[in-house]
Amino acid sequence: MEERKKQYVPVVVRFDTAGKMRPVLIEFDEEHKYPVDKILDVRRAACQSVGGVGDRYTCRIQGKESYLWFEKGRWFVAAKR
Amino acid sequence: MERHILHCDFNAFYASVEAQRRPELRNKPLAVCGSQEERHGIVLTANYIAKPRGVKTGMAIWQAKQYCPDLVVLPPDMGEYIRISKLAREIYEDYTDQIEPFGLDENWLDVTGSVGLYGSPMAIAREISRRVKFELGITLSIGVADNKITAKLGSDYRKPDAITQIGKDNYQELVYPLPVEDLLYVGPATSKKLRAIGISTIGRLAECPVEVLTRCLGKMGAVLHMFANGRDISPVQKSDHIPNVKSVGNSATTPRDLICDDDVKLMLLLLAESVAARMRELASRCTVVEVSVRDTVLHTFTRQRKLQVPTCSSTEIAQTAFELFRAHYHWGLPVRSIGVRSAGLVEADSGVQLSLYESDVKRNKWEQIDRAVDTLRQRHGYMSVQRALMLTDPQLGRINPKDGHTVHPVGYFGGS
Numbered sequence: 001m002e003e004r005k006k007q008y009v010p011v012v013v014r015f016d017t018a019g020k021m022r023p024v025l026i027e028f029d030e031e032h033k034y035p036v037d038k039i040l041d042v043r044r045a046a047c048q049s050v051g052g053v054g055d056r057y058t059c060r061i062q063g064k065e066s067y068l069w070f071e072k073g074r075w076f077v078a079a080k081r
Numbered sequence: 082m083e084r085h086i087l088h089c090d091f092n093a094f095y096a097s098v099e100a101q102r103r104p105e106l107r108n109k110p111l112a113v114c115g116s117q118e119e120r121h122g123i124v125l126t127a128n129y130i131a132k133p134r135g136v137k138t139g140m141a142i143w144q145a146k147q148y149c150p151d152l153v154v155l156p157p158d159m160g161e162y163i164r165i166s167k168l169a170r171e172i173y174e175d176y177t178d179q180i181e182p183f184g185l186d187e188n189w190l191d192v193t194g195s196v197g198l199y200g201s202p203m204a205i206a207r208e209i210s211r212r213v214k215f216e217l218g219i220t221l222s223i224g225v226a227d228n229k230i231t232a233k234l235g236s237d238y239r240k241p242d243a244i245t246q247i248g249k250d251n252y253q254e255l256v257y258p259l260p261v262e263d264l265l266y267v268g269p270a271t272s273k274k275l276r277a278i279g280i281s282t283i284g285r286l287a288e289c290p291v292e293v294l295t296r297c298l299g300k301m302g303a304v305l306h307m308f309a310n311g312r313d314i315s316p317v318q319k320s321d322h323i324p325n326v327k328s329v330g331n332s333a334t335t336p337r338d339l340i341c342d343d344d345v346k347l348m349l350l351l352l353a354e355s356v357a358a359r360m361r362e363l364a365s366r367c368t369v370v371e372v373s374v375r376d377t378v379l380h381t382f383t384r385q386r387k388l389q390v391p392t393c394s395s396t397e398i399a400q401t402a403f404e405l406f407r408a409h410y411h412w413g414l415p416v417r418s419i420g421v422r423s424a425g426l427v428e429a430d431s432g433v434q435l436s437l438y439e440s441d442v443k444r445n446k447w448e449q450i451d452r453a454v455d456t457l458r459q460r461h462g463y464m465s466v467q468r469a470l471m472l473t474d475p476q477l478g479r480i481n482p483k484d485g486h487t488v489h490p491v492g493y494f495g496g497s
Binding site: 043044045046047048049050051052053072 | 101102103104164165168171214215216217218219
């Protein structure tokens with residue numbers, strides 16, 4: 001398997017009136033900011049590849065599905081090395 | 082009616098949590114150990130790579146490293162273990178509201194009422210096992226039986242990541258050959274007595290006439306006889322059950338040995354502050370103060386004294402504990418660990434016999450000061466306000482016994 005690392009990322013989040021939150025924009029780095037087109041799934045999950053336990057958001061970003069994790073108040077992705 | 086009880090036990094809990102969050106350590110022998118500097122340098126949990134190589138819970142780190150030189154030693158992160166334990170509980174709560182924890186890593190679940198919704202107890206166990214693996218990234222062993230004691234034997238039967246059902250059909254086959262020490266409440270002392278009369282397995286215990294056991298062990302003999310026969314009627318407590326607290330205690334193995342009365346006085350004050358704060362949280366006062374002392378050769382003694390008037394003042398508790406210590410310890414050896422316990426708890430606002438003398442006024446003042454300190458600490462952190470005495474010894478004084486204290490399993494019979 002491709003080697004990955006746990007990378008914490010800044011995320012723009014929208015809270016609706018019920019307090020539900022939805023990640024809107026992932027700021028991977030200065031050059032790469034990805035709008036989240038759709039949230040396909042949210043569930044509690046353990047991240048096998050880089051470690052961590054939290055809420056796993058399955059996001060559609062530029063037509064591709066990828067996971068964004070919310071763990072202890074911080075967002076992370078399993079980034080390619 | 083037959084009950085359906087699951088006993089869910091995480092495999093090598095602390096080590097598994099560490100390996101989950103640090104994938105680079107997954108294929109290495111791991112041990113989570115107490116901190117060496119503060120002299121709790123023993124193995125708390127070893128993973129399934131370190132265990133077969135001889136690393137055992139309770140071993141000193143240097144010993145463990147002799148068996149396994151490439152052992153990766155990690156400090157414990159109780160906050161994380163408590164978080165994962167709570168998340169596991171959330172999973173259990175999907176299946177029942179009768180969840181009784183036994184330490185951080187073990188729980189009994191009564192799913193008798195849930196089989197109509199979720200299928201057989203085995204199906205529920207498989208579902209829980211799958212979800213824990215997916216959601217928390219760790220494994221557990223589950224025992225399925227009609228009572229708590231047998232369920233616990235089931236979860237111990239096969240590890241890691243296994244489910245064992247023990248019913249009437251396979252009870253004798255699975256349980257009878259097990260060593261008698263596998264049974265809950267057969268500790269070293271009981272084991273010695275049982276083995277002296279030729280009882281070395283649970284089967285032997287089950288078949289032994291109960292009179293012989295009561296003669297040998299007192300009323301526990303009858304209880305153990307029931308347990309060995311797979312009969313246990315104790316209920317799984319509901320999740321919101323708050324047990325009646327009978328005593329509050331705190332103890333510490335200090336970062337260095339205590340060598341004089343001043344050291345002991347400081348530690349007793351520190352511990353008494355935490356004990357008193359916890360009593361105030363419970364809205365109770367104590368009528369008995371107990372001190373326990375362990376010297377450097379691990380000889381331990383405990384002394385207690387009844388108080389004239391119930392109190393929750395840390396100063397008064399510390400003073401009493403110190404008087405007890407002075408009266409009973411003669412400094413043959415330095416002290417390694419020390420504890421304060423307050424017992425005979427009564428409700429704080431229950432009637433109190435007032436005294437004609439001024440000590441009551443003084444006691445009230447001290448309690449008010451304590452309460453003010455509680456509030457300050459709640460807002461600004463434990464170290465925000467301290468007794469000046471604590472600054473005389475930074476090594477001892479910086480211990481935070483209230484939040485730093487670890488969670489131990491409570492007794493099976495509900496007391497503590």
